[in-house]
Amino acid sequence: MNLEHLRLARSLYYQFFGNLFVFSKQNLDSLHRCLGVMKENSFDEELLDSFDLLLQNSQKNLELFFKEYEDLFLSLKNAIPITFSYIEEGFENSKALLCVREILSKSILRRNEVKFKESEDNIGFCFLLMSEFLKQKEDDLAKELFQKLIHQNIDEFIKFIFEHKKAYLYKEIAKILATFIEFERSCFNLSKVSKTTSKKVQNDLSRSEFLRRETNKKRRVNAKS
Numbered sequence: 001m002n003l004e005h006l007r008l009a010r011s012l013y014y015q016f017f018g019n020l021f022v023f024s025k026q027n028l029d030s031l032h033r034c035l036g037v038m039k040e041n042s043f044d045e046e047l048l049d050s051f052d053l054l055l056q057n058s059q060k061n062l063e064l065f066f067k068e069y070e071d072l073f074l075s076l077k078n079a080i081p082i083t084f085s086y087i088e089e090g091f092e093n094s095k096a097l098l099c100v101r102e103i104l105s106k107s108i109l110r111r112n113e114v115k116f117k118e119s120e121d122n123i124g125f126c127f128l129l130m131s132e133f134l135k136q137k138e139d140d141l142a143k144e145l146f147q148k149l150i151h152q153n154i155d156e157f158i159k160f161i162f163e164h165k166k167a168y169l170y171k172e173i174a175k176i177l178a179t180f181i182e183f184e185r186s187c188f189n190l191s192k193v194s195k196t197t198s199k200k201v202q203n204d205l206s207r208s209e210f211l212r213r214e215t216n217k218k219r220r221v222n223a224k225s
Contacts, residue, residue, distance in 0.1 A: 020069075
């Protein structure tokens with residue numbers, strides 16, 4: 001497998017997922033075009049139906065993506081955690097956040113605190129970071145981030161999406177993500193994680209997580225208006 005030939009395609013996939021898990025009106029402006037390019041460079045022909053469904057909806061009404069994002073990730077009940085800290089340990093600002101900051105310190109990249117209000121261990125931010133690492137040929141940093149965080153925790157995140165009753169468009173996104181993650185594991189010579197931990201995401205929201213979701217919901221309402 002010639003990874004150099006696949007560098008830009010892999011970067012595009014990470015950018016696509018990053019935009020959909022960070023989410024803003026600006027991020028979705030190019031969604032339809034991006035999906036078209038990804039479909040043409042699909043890693044699995046079985047995903048073509050998923051691409052077609054997303055292409056159809058991204059052309060008709062982007063509001064559907066906004067609404068579903070809010071239902072899945074910003075709801076105050078049964079919301080899917082969107083940070084690696086919360087997935088790993090059940091609370092925010094844990095070891096995962098320190099891990100991303102340590103990796104970032106080895107690069108020239110930094111989080112733009114004006115445009116990006118989430119923490120560095122936000123799943124969307126980590127995908128966008130992977131996209132930039134690949135573009136800049138920072139392969140060692142890409143592998144470190146993937147191996148230490150994404151590889152260890154992303155299966156649980158995907159499972160949350162598949163199991164959520166309000167997931168429709170994001171279930172198709174999760175199918176594409178699951179296949180792409182397996183492809184990335186082969187790129188980094190990693191096997192699928194067999195994760196067994198006693199930790200489960202807390203049923204009750206911490207005050208910081210409650211405020212985060214409230215703030216993000218208001219921000220997205222203002223962005224749409």
